[in-house]
Amino acid sequence: MDHFNYRNGVLHAEDVPMSAIADAVGTPVYVYSRATLERHARVFREALGGIERKHIAFAIKANPNLAVLKVLARQGFGADIVSGGEMKRALAAGMPAKDIVFSGVGKTVTELREALEAGIGQFNIELEEEGAVLAQIAASLGKTADAVLRVNPDVDAGTHAKISTGKKENKFGVPIDEAPGIFARLSALPGLNLRGIAAHIGSQIFDLGPIEAAYSKLGDMVRDLRAAGHVIDRVDLGGGLGVPYERDKVPPSPADYGSMVERATRGWDVTLYFEPGRVIVGNAGVLLTRVIWVKPGAVRPFIIVDAAMNDLARPAMYDAWHDFEAVAPTGERMVANIAGPVCESGDTFGIGRDIDVVKAGDLAVFRTAGAYGATMASTYNSRPLVPEVMVDGDKFAVVADRVMPETLIAAERVPDFLRD
Ligand code: LLP
Numbered sequence: 001m002d003h004f005n006y007r008n009g010v011l012h013a014e015d016v017p018m019s020a021i022a023d024a025v026g027t028p029v030y031v032y033s034r035a036t037l038e039r040h041a042r043v044f045r046e047a048l049g050g051i052e053r054k055h056i057a058f059a060i061k062a063n064p065n066l067a068v069l070k071v072l073a074r075q076g077f078g079a080d081i082v083s084g085g086e087m088k089r090a091l092a093a094g095m096p097a098k099d100i101v102f103s104g105v106g107k108t109v110t111e112l113r114e115a116l117e118a119g120i121g122q123f124n125i126e127l128e129e130e131g132a133v134l135a136q137i138a139a140s141l142g143k144t145a146d147a148v149l150r151v152n153p154d155v156d157a158g159t160h161a162k163i164s165t166g167k168k169e170n171k172f173g174v175p176i177d178e179a180p181g182i183f184a185r186l187s188a189l190p191g192l193n194l195r196g197i198a199a200h201i202g203s204q205i206f207d208l209g210p211i212e213a214a215y216s217k218l219g220d221m222v223r224d225l226r227a228a229g230h231v232i233d234r235v236d237l238g239g240g241l242g243v244p245y246e247r248d249k250v251p252p253s254p255a256d257y258g259s260m261v262e263r264a265t266r267g268w269d270v271t272l273y274f275e276p277g278r279v280i281v282g283n284a285g286v287l288l289t290r291v292i293w294v295k296p297g298a299v300r301p302f303i304i305v306d307a308a309m310n311d312l313a314r315p316a317m318y319d320a321w322h323d324f325e326a327v328a329p330t331g332e333r334m335v336a337n338i339a340g341p342v343c344e345s346g347d348t349f350g351i352g353r354d355i356d357v358v359k360a361g362d363l364a365v366f367r368t369a370g371a372y373g374a375t376m377a378s379t380y381n382s383r384p385l386v387p388e389v390m391v392d393g394d395k396f397a398v399v400a401d402r403v404m405p406e407t408l409i410a411a412e413r414v415p416d417f418l419r420d
Helices: 018-025 034-047 066-074 084-092 109-118 128-140 179-187 208-227 254-265 278-284 314-318 405-410
Strands: 004-007 010-013 029-033 054-059 078-081 100-102 122-125 145-152 192-198 234-236 271-274 285-295 302-305 324-326 333-339 348-356 363-366 388-392 395-400
Touching (some): 018 285, 018 363, 029 395, 034 066, 034 278, 034 388, 066 084, 066 388, 066 395, 084 100, 084 109, 100 109, 109 128, 122 128, 122 192, 128 145, 128 179, 128 192, 179 192, 192 208, 278 285, 314 348
Parallel strands (some): 029 388, 054 078, 054 271, 078 100, 100 122, 122 145, 234 271, 302 333
Antiparallel strands (some): 004 010, 029 285, 285 302, 285 363, 324 363, 333 348, 388 395
């Protein structure tokens, strides 16, 4: 459930009409609802109510906006980070360092050192060499790094190939059959406190079966590691729960996920870590856009909107679906293609879609754009970097500026050898 609803025929974010945001900030613009973020955080936590020892680390790659992180920090969420930049954001939003989990397959030595200095609560080690380097840096700083070993359970998450991470041919984690040996070698190193294991098999998952299969492999490994004399007190279960981009395709609910986790992890006697991203922020944001032209096409008309693939990359990258709705629908429908102004045929948001009738100048939204939306934006075609707004009841504020070409050009230099 979200807080983007029609009132008197006009789409509102909480109590604010979309048209008021477009008038004040212009388009395209991402619009987030604080109430929806809080609701999703609460629902996710409540779904895990039966789990006594847990830590929820929001995967901030899904939406790293400071205001969004602030809302989630107040809900008691920590952060799952994958870069030094994300660490800076999590800390700037007031998330305690001990609540931050550092994932990612290519952490640099500098990032590892800075994270150790900041006192990050958990490193998710992706390969043996990384663990050895981390141990060495920690020891040289007189510290001990709390860590878990990410295993690749070789399970097919049944999602889009580009966001599938748990099969053996993917780059993530250590092969499950090699994990016990790697665990034994790393846990002997001074500077490292290897406390358990982690897995994350993919994103936008609609079937709990593969997730449960992966968890069951983790359960077996916890038992085997303990039998080998290791102390295991943490297991990181990753993220991955899908959201409904299309109304008639409903993913498992957080409650379904929670009951599965309870069943799959019964008796593990560890603190469970979770790294949800999309399920927290996906439906808490829309991309507000204005129709520039309705261009006749050979087969059907093209609705050319002022948002493009540089603002919302998901359709171009993963053939992803985002519902398109007029802000003030007339009740009439049309079949059309929806595209942006960027000079690529891939800059298309939908082909042959049954949508509200819109005409040039009308406002519309792409729904479910709060996750992997603004964070993946670029300035391709020298378009401004898309701004972000947060709504709170009848108030709204710009939480990220529209970064204009002038600002981007000012960061570039013409070298001496090109001056005349
Ligand atoms: N933990 C790890 C280690 C991850 O790699 C990810 C996402 C998450 C947690 C959060 O997963 P979520 O709960 O959001 O599914 N840009 C793509 C999604 C990439 C996901 C990358 N990893 C998209 O727009 O669909």
